[in-house]
Amino acid sequence: MTRSLDLGSPAFSTAGGLLQLLRDGHPRTRAELAALTGLSRPTVAQRIDQLLELGLIAPVEAAVSTGGRPSSQIAFNPRARVVLAADLGALHARIALTDLDGRLLAEFSESRDIAEGPDAAIAWILGAGRRLLQQTGVTAAQVAGIGVGVPGPVEFSSGRPINPPIMPGWDRYDIPGALGAEIDAPVFVDNDVNIMALGEQTSSWPGISDLIFIKVASGIGAGVISGGRLQRGAHGAAGDIGHVALARAADTPCPCGNRGCLEAVASGRALAHALSTADAALTRPSEVVALAKTGDVTAIQAIRQAGRDLGEVLTVCVSLMNPSTIVIGGTMAQAAEHLVAGVREVVYARSIPLSTEHLTIAPSRARGDAAILGAAQLAIDAALSPARITAALGG
Template sequence: MAPSEPPASSAGGLLQLFRDGEPRTRAHLAQVTGLSRPTVAQRIDQLIELGLIAPVADAASTGGRPSAQLAFNPRARVVLAADLGALHARVAVTDLRGELLAEISTPREISSGPEAAISWILDSAEELLPGLGYDLSHVAGVGIGVPGPVEFSTGRPINPPIMPGWDRFDIPSAIRSRIDAPVLVDNDVNIMALGELATAWSGVTDLIFVKVASGIGAGIVSGGSLRRGANGAAGDIGHIALARAADTPCPCGNRGCLEAVASGRALARALSTPEAPLHRPSAVVALAKAGDVHAIQLIRQAGRDIGEVLTACVSIMNPSAIVIGGTMAQAAEHLVAGVREVVYARSIPLSTEQLTIAPSVAAGNAAIYGAAQLAIDAALAPERIAAALGG
């Protein structure tokens, strides 16, 4: 839509008013948009034809004939949301409001390559949709999070350190081979930041979401918008140098990265013994929950290390919230305590006066909620609605 065009001057623009779920009458829409009643009626008929809005119960009468109300129909179509982690994969179906309808998850290594992962996503969708009364033709959009840098404009991972075989792989084209819908791909931490923001921090405009799992990364929201950076690499805090890790090798090929000593993978390695090797961050969390003192100490130190890097981030962008998510956030009592200890001690008082540091509220659903939101926004964008109407 052209910037000078009134927001509701097209059917797609009018639809945005309905997305809050509130019923509206034609008369009210004409009043708030400034459009003529015949124009509003035409736009409404187009949206009803697409199934995106539908009549609801009549408004309470104030005398005379009650006015028919219309409301957004979130079940007109569905979207797919996929969360591909280093060691797990999850696919969910949501309605157009982001409500979770069905899901499949499984342990799956991202290193198995893109073709197998894309096939799994599509096969999972075909397994889930019939039970909900839909098929692939009802999918309005697809959102996918992956554990590496992504060129958002193309949906291609760019030199992802822990994703062998994925570099510049055209994920959207692979999905669109079977689904005719917009496909949005982003770094998993960006996706989680969006999901967390929508779930628990809707009034916050400046937030850092930190995922601590096999690796470490951050999603940055500033001024109410997700900041991806010039090449989609914003928030890659896991590979910021940490003084105490100077001699520790990192999977990225460098030495001294935060991720090399504070990630779930690093903690599992530090806690492993020949008799009891640990392979996953979840095993570290299990030890901490069982009261293992060594595990608790290492998690607390990991929080301090992460806090050291975040102190610089606080000075640069002055967020009002730092949210800790990912597998290791299941040990939030110890991890978040370490982060708070350093950030509050080393940041200037003005930066931390209104700063909240807390574990994720969306928790394991953050990536799914965020991926769904990306897909929904793309599917319901005014230009997409115009295309559906042949405009």
């Protein structure tokens, strides 16, 4: 995620603060770091020695000098550690090993039902994670953190799912405790749409600090990045736009128990139900996409209308948050030409010009990688935070 660095902050007097500056990948000399942070050269040298000891930075050879001794540049070392990233979906599971820049080193995925429960899922993460470590020749001691995304609400401070509707047996399950008992690394858990927003932003829109990521699959949800920060809300429920009331759907029941929710008419599950016939029952969003790709006019019109319905809700979001970018992802984004067209049609027509003059509405660029990249970034940012670096140095 784009990091807004206040170089005058006291945090930059620590080794962890200095590391945040170097994480942009640009090599710098000790003199440059002293000038940027306002710290004395002896202090900068001490902080650099601490980070060198941890292996998180490394000298860069052949630096250009302006005279005298060759200039010694220092750069972030993304291969110093690795992170494990897991994306648990309703019917799939994916795990990856990445370096500290979020580059994929190895991965594995398979079909899995989240309803099998937490114990089976944790066993799968641990087993698959150990195989990836063995495959890449990395030890568990080199794991800096573990990031996990799940398809339900999460209390971020504890990493526990809270009353997740499609995750039986997971309510308040201690995911960090279960994983941390086997791998000695901090564990961070968030809902799947939040990590998709994080993965999309860091991998594809790094200069964008105000972005809304919309996942349209079996359900509908949003991940909100404002001012460069992921917004979770007071209880982790920010972005739950799937259950915003929609006038057109007033009499349509929703699985949440209410009527008239956006999700009840515009989700992949709702479209599959609406497009089913006596001869061909559709059960998954992917089947709706496949039907549209055959040129089926009814499916195309249904997806376009779903985009309009989504656009009606997003018009409120645009007025409230004034994002610069709205990204549409999830299974239904595979029919982006129809879905995104419907969203644009309504948002651009109904929002005030000031909000839409420079507004980009686009399909996901990260596509199927958004969640796993986001889970990795979640672990990386937390594991390399100034507080954790200070703790690692015994401060």
